[in-house]
Amino acid sequence: MKAEPETRLSMGHLRISDATATWRGLAEHIFDGRTKYLTAAACVLLCTVMLLPLLASVLASLKSTTEAAAVPPTYFPHALSLDSYRRLWNFQAGLPTYLANSAGAALLTILFCLGLTIPAGYALARFPVPGKEFFFVLLLLGLIIPYQALLTPLFFMFVQFRLHNSLVGLAIVHTAIQLPFSVYVMRNAFEAVPRELEEAAVIDGCNSWQVLVRVFLPAIVPAVITVSLFAFITSWNELLAALVIMNKDSSFTLPLILAASRQQTSIGGTDWGMLQAGITISIIPCMAFYLLLQRYYVAGLLNGAVK
Amino acid sequence: MLDEQTRSGGIMQSINGRFVGLLYLTPALAFVTAFTVYPFVQMIWMSLHSWSLITEKKYVGVGNFVKAWHDPQFWVSLGFTVKYTLLITPILMVAGFAIALLTATNMPLRQFTRGVVFAPVVIGLGASSLLWYWLFSYDFGLVNRALIDVGIMSKPVLWFGADANLSMWAVITSIVWKVLGFGTILFVAAIQAVPGEINEATMVDGASYWQRVRRITLPLTARTILLVTLVSAIGSLLAFDQFYIMTAGQPRNLTTTSVFLIYLNSFPYLKLGYGSALSLILAAVILACTILQIALTGRSHR
Numbered sequence: 001m002k003a004e005p006e007t008r009l010s011m012g013h014l015r016i017s018d019a020t021a022t023w024r025g026l027a028e029h030i031f032d033g034r035t036k037y038l039t040a041a042a043c044v045l046l047c048t049v050m051l052l053p054l055l056a057s058v059l060a061s062l063k064s065t066t067e068a069a070a071v072p073p074t075y076f077p078h079a080l081s082l083d084s085y086r087r088l089w090n091f092q093a094g095l096p097t098y099l100a101n102s103a104g105a106a107l108l109t110i111l112f113c114l115g116l117t118i119p120a121g122y123a124l125a126r127f128p129v130p131g132k133e134f135f136f137v138l139l140l141l142g143l144i145i146p147y148q149a150l151l152t153p154l155f156f157m158f159v160q161f162r163l164h165n166s167l168v169g170l171a172i173v174h175t176a177i178q179l180p181f182s183v184y185v186m187r188n189a190f191e192a193v194p195r196e197l198e199e200a201a202v203i204d205g206c207n208s209w210q211v212l213v214r215v216f217l218p219a220i221v222p223a224v225i226t227v228s229l230f231a232f233i234t235s236w237n238e239l240l241a242a243l244v245i246m247n248k249d250s251s252f253t254l255p256l257i258l259a260a261s262r263q264q265t266s267i268g269g270t271d272w273g274m275l276q277a278g279i280t281i282s283i284i285p286c287m288a289f290y291l292l293l294q295r296y297y298v299a300g301l302l303n304g305a306v307k
Numbered sequence: 308m309l310d311e312q313t314r315s316g317g318i319m320q321s322i323n324g325r326f327v328g329l330l331y332l333t334p335a336l337a338f339v340t341a342f343t344v345y346p347f348v349q350m351i352w353m354s355l356h357s358w359s360l361i362t363e364k365k366y367v368g369v370g371n372f373v374k375a376w377h378d379p380q381f382w383v384s385l386g387f388t389v390k391y392t393l394l395i396t397p398i399l400m401v402a403g404f405a406i407a408l409l410t411a412t413n414m415p416l417r418q419f420t421r422g423v424v425f426a427p428v429v430i431g432l433g434a435s436s437l438l439w440y441w442l443f444s445y446d447f448g449l450v451n452r453a454l455i456d457v458g459i460m461s462k463p464v465l466w467f468g469a470d471a472n473l474s475m476w477a478v479i480t481s482i483v484w485k486v487l488g489f490g491t492i493l494f495v496a497a498i499q500a501v502p503g504e505i506n507e508a509t510m511v512d513g514a515s516y517w518q519r520v521r522r523i524t525l526p527l528t529a530r531t532i533l534l535v536t537l538v539s540a541i542g543s544l545l546a547f548d549q550f551y552i553m554t555a556g557q558p559r560n561l562t563t564t565s566v567f568l569i570y571l572n573s574f575p576y577l578k579l580g581y582g583s584a585l586s587l588i589l590a591a592v593i594l595a596c597t598i599l600q601i602a603l604t605g606r607s608h609r
Contacts, residue, residue, distance in 0.1 A: 298492060
């Protein structure tokens, strides 16, 4: 069920092609060799194309104020400067406020997702709840009704309950977005835990809560990481719901203030250097978590995106 | 036998377990009811009203839907969204699959390439859209600079704001860069799941690489291709961030996507009733796509 591309090495194609080459003749062998160089060249070209925009952005964020506004633009900064980051630091309510808002919403989203889906996954995988299949489908409802379509009534509801301009309100929408995926991952994780473990604990006299905490939680750590990682990335990057729910400068998240900074800046027109600094800063945590937790990211995608 | 053991063991399978299980399920169910089911019902109710935060709400029946039918912008937005989806989805699928074929074997350079192609998927759509908004900008963008330096153009092009088609292709370029890795990584998994013996057998039979791709890899990964196509198409039908940031719907609201139109009506204009009606229409379109997706998944699981 769960594919693990990193561990399953299907190198068969290449190894065999080396072996068969001996009886397929020299011409084929030469052709194989050339293919190898061509694929390598294609890989290098592809990497370059994919990395250039990111590199350009980081370099642009390090240009001096005047160079960042130069026409035509320079490819490489003539001198490195942190001016753009300084301007971003003091932009409107200040970068720390926006970072705190984004981090706060992301943290709340992670907590809500885990708090709701760990017990739900436990119940769906291990308890004889009547109407379980129906409840499961109900929890996956977000897959069928896109949140983009629900924002109008949610906005109205949040205005009534004073949840607009609040991180809790924003985190609620982000949790609603992530809930189907999280429930799915959690249910699968609980189902994969061997029954013998929990039986032993039950015989030892543990109640269901103790079984959850002592037996299951240690066993589902990978699922907790996957759910948290996706919740973080969704919440940190989400724009539309934040645009709808947060309409005070001081409650903006990072994507919001960056989108707003296209027009309204201290230097008149768009402050391109500051914009690139903001993009670089908003990318860093996503990249860091991706590089550290790549395995969980890929496992989550394969587990949840297509099934 | 195992069942009997658990039953005698106690809690999990007992009558008591039903209530305990339901108890564990309650928070998530309450959340979905409050923030998905209730708003959905509320939305249907709102769509039948002329409803704004400022003025008194008034029942108009299907008036909002009739209004949408006669609203040229509704059709412009729907048409543009569908056109965008129909253009970008094949590009993403073909390029994604080609890169998956290129990098499917687990050799260092190929694994690295896979990782690099996937990297933009994890960054925000907002951040990547702003990045490309800069790259494509008229005076300050590196795209114009590079195209002139290479000699393809003699003067800069105004990518955004003047020509809807040009704007769309600029957006498509940025989104292909951003989400290419999503399809690639799923295709790689599917290609790696093709049993090695099948490939070996056909290789002994003397089948060339492309014959093997056509006769074995493509048929055996068809289900994944289909599902990724649907997931990707649904994502494109819901496009908002990239157009909000890069084109702002311009020129003349020709690049205002369906979600963008809902946003404009519900929030800056506060026409919540009309926004709800548009949302409901969008939800119906997405529902049709999702049912198709679930039907295809369900069938191949059994």
